[in-house]
Amino acid sequence: MELCESPIRELHRRRLAREISTAEIARSVLGRIERYETRVRAYITLTTGDVLSGAEAADAKLARGEPVGPIEGMPLALKDIFITAGIETTCGSRILKGFKPPYDATVVERLKAHGLNLLGKTNLDEFAMGSSTESSAYGPTRNPWAFDRVPGGSSGGSAAAVAAGEALAALGTDTGGSIRQPAAFTSLVGLKPTYGRVSRYGMIAYASSLDQGGPITRDIGDAALLLNVISGHDPRDSTSARRPVPDFTRYLQGDLQGVRVGLVREIGQAGQLDPEVGLALQANLETLRALGAEPVEISMPSIEYAVAVYYILAPCEASSNLGRYDGIRLGPRAAGASDLRELYRKTRQQGFGAEVKRRIMLGTFALSAGYYDAYYVRAMKIRELLREDFRRAFARVELIAGPTSPIPAFRLGEKLDDPLQMYLTDAYTLPANLAGLPAVSIPGGFTRAGLPLGLQLMADHFREDRLIQAAWAFEQATDHHRRRPALS
């Protein structure tokens, strides 16, 4: 296995033991980018110019005997939704082309404090609206496991970069599954923390009450490592939680003896579960049982409305969040407008893609006078019912398990003409966002054709420790996470 395909914790152990250098790691990753990026198209912006020197700086510290943290100098990627000072931040949209922000997102600040060595900004669905990374204004990203397939979305660039060895790990954001579904499609670990665990300051907002940043990594150990860095209260984000952050790597141990794992009766009925996904799920549940877990069937009557609720609330918030892209202060402004209204209309017409426009219209409609109560208010009520379902469930179980996605990675263009079909692929990931719960997708096997499948685990608020412990135990009993795509 090449260095660029190894987990960060393992690489860190080896560089501390002087078996390898950080520079070698960087060269391995940079080599991958050189060889495969033109085909994978994981990045919108590459900042690779300083990556080797960043790695060498870490090596120099090692050579001087100074302490070096586990991610210091390790080449990482950021979804191009995180604000980076002086580095173009597009959010996958034409409307932000050329925008070089004057400040850093809180998570970027935190990563920098731990020695961030940034490879670049990864591709995403425009404004994170999508499940395939096809709605990016900068072209689609390919799935390293099958180049004719999507890497999932919206954090598809981050997932593809890590899967292809073009980054050791990456950050993504998850509003309805945008970390977990791409992780599932690329056989990676994707962890969406509890809403409020990670600061949203400097994460370009799609749907503010649902957005949450998190890591996409090769294994749960690396996810715990990055979660340690990015978690914690941020005074600049009023929705970030004042909760102590444990050392998540402490939970990389133990088994699942006596852990009650809920299986939602309504899941599998509601969505069209691909037969191969169903089979993999059975096998995964068998593994959990073998590790000592006790499966418990639970009922969540409100879960069948999750897709409908999500596709009202997220567009409502988005329609407001995206109002600021009006051509007045930043981004390209449409030429030839004769008055203010036309300036707005033309700028937004030219600057936004079809999916973004669709969601702005959906949200604008749902918030309009006369419709607000029927859509927004009702959706909020059902959201509360769903939270109640989860409260009841987590009184009985420690974890809820299920498939991350009802289907494996689909072909490019396959669902582009049918937005509803695309929306339905989020059915299993959306509930965690609506309820603000932490959830993780871990490698859960492959289809016969070799397409990755994910196992999703959800836990109660701020119980990422349980996710990490269970994922670790599952990894010990399986080797899905050790497989790498055969790039060619």
Added chain:
Amino acid sequence: MEFEPVIGLEIHAQLATRSKLFCACPTEFGQAPNANTCPVCLGLPGVLPVVNRRAVELAIRLGLATHCTIRLDSQFARKNYFYPDLPKAYQISQYDRPLCERGWVEIAVAGEPRRIGITRIHLEEDAGKLVHEGRDPTASYVDLNRAGVPLVEIVSEPELRSPEEAKAYMEKMHALVTYLDVGRGDMEKGNLRADANISLRPRGSDRLGTRTETKNLNSFRFVQQALAYEIERQRAELLAGRPIVQETRLWDALGKTTYSMRSKEEAHDYRYFPEPDLAVLRLEPALIERIRAELPELPDAKAVRFQRDYGLSAYDAAVLVADRATAEFFDATVGHGADPKRAANWITVELAARCNEDRASIADLRFGPERLAEMIAMIGRGEISSRQAKTVFDHLYATGRAPAEIVREQGLSQLSDAAALEGLVAKVLAEHPGQVEQYRAGKTKVLGFFVGQIMKATGGQANPALLNDLLRRKLA
């Protein structure tokens, strides 16, 4: 047909905080364009608001002073619309869960007290402004210094019945805002401005007519004038059988008319919804009680005290308390030993007239209350006459120097020292034995001759009453 106006005011008052409502930028007035901005108030992608705690406390203070119920779970909401001075394309305001609800204030027009209901007081951020003077005369420039500055919007019930009541209500609100240090209330800088809603209905009817809203009235006079104009305009429309168009209007201060800005059809659908970037604003009852305990004496209570403790008339008390600085100046003048009625008189008549002429306020005065108290004490002791005091006051107002000094320099003091006068009297009598004889022979008119002589000798400063008294005694 006789019509009754139904008026409600929405008053926007800027809160006296050092920093903006959702970021740490200063609220300072008069900076270079966009000097007071940061990524948050510029509305850059990715930024989030953090509520200014001080702004919340100030709004609660105003809410308590207007007898409102303070919500323990109020919520911010987004008001969505596009305009270049609104960088996020939404204003963070409050909608269905405002901070303060269901209060009242008392106003008095022509001595008639009336209680006016307050529907709500909520917090919101101000917008920036467009500037039309720059390098390119055809261009509009955006200055976001004001964007994010904290405001309270105070919404009255439609219970005002005349332009005079509306003016009195706005004056009352201005007094409260300034008394409470909630805002600076500087009208010229737009610190306090009102939108006036008005409709007419046949007197006796309890149905509401179609209303218009006249926006951005930044003086008490404008509120009164704009409403008076609207009453006449609406009356004429109604009498001509034309329906009133529900619309937003603007006040033309030069032409003294209102004109249409946009009709209901063009009105925005603001698509309010709860601000997801801010949690519900949960308040502890203890905080509200602390703020209540710290409330200063309010105008109404002050007026009662002035009448009770100082024996002022209701009118004088009301005039004094209308402006916080004036009331405090009066209190301090009395505190320095001045006779309350004299002090009230000097402040409400002479001082008010001077300030009015100069468009100055108490804060701009060159002298403090102790000076006025000194002057009033000199009148009380008979050292200067009331007429002389006017001259002293003119100098005091102009220079701020001590009244005693002014009196000395201007040679104004009445000679009230009986011992000094006695000597003078003796001397003059000795010099004019003939006239003394005449007086004693019963020609008492000669007294005027002696007074004249002594006045000449003292430059007119002898206290006339004292002098007369002395002369009569010496001549007897």
